[in-house]
Every structure is written in structure tokens, then in C-alpha cells.
Amino acid sequence: QVQLVESGGGLVQAGGSLRLSCTTSERTSRPMAMGWFRQATGKEREFVAAISWRGATTYYADSVKGRFAISRTNADNTMYLQMNNLQPEDTAVYYCAAASEILRLRERLVDRWGQGTQVTVSS
Helix, strand or coil: CCCEEEECCEEEECCCCEEEEEEECCCCCCCCEEEEEEECCCCCCEEEEEECCCCCCEEECCCCCCCEEEEEEHHHCEEEEEECCCCHHHCEEEEEEEECCHHHHHCCCCCEECCCEEEEEEC
16 A cells, blocks of 8 residues: 655644655555645535646645645655744644545545645644
């Protein structure tokens, strides 16, 4: 099974930026779409962003569109989430995810989860 490992979470003041990374054991012979979800205390896990295998297609939740940018570099099997203008409402555990198609990620049909990384945004 593909293995996902997140990093880059931390504490940041409102208006600041963080970049999350997710490394994967994904094989080029079995391409996978990748994405990010987050789960805040007392809330359901929600979709944040997704990117297709080649990076040509991306999707963003309305709440982060224009502030977050997802990208990937398949040469080193790494996906990124650049988060700008962070707000307290962005505080959550962020999870890397993989699926066979990007539309599956949009439907929360995740095949593999990472362990999560905490992002905390202070006022």
C-alpha cells in the first residue's frame, strides 16, 4: 500500500504562512491523485485541496481558494500545500490523502491517509 507522511505543521499568527509537505511511496506505474483534508476540534473532516497525477487539474474548497496552493513534484514523490493569509478558522489537523482519481478525493473516497500534522493559527 502507498505510504504517506506529512510534515510542516506548526504555530503561526493570523496572516502568516506555512507550507505542508507530504511524501509518498506512490509508484509511477500506478499514478495517484493527491490531496489534503483537515479536521478541527468538534468538526467533521473536510476537503481542502486536491491535485491530479500530472498536476494539470486542481480543486480547492471555497474556504481556502485564493489563499492556499497545492502542487506536487513527482520526481521525489512529494506534494505541497502552501498556505497563505492563515486565519484562526484554519486551525486543524491536516491530513495527506491519496486516491486513484482526483474526483474520488472530492467525494472523500480516500484510499490512503497520512498520520496528520497540526496547524494552529493564533489571533
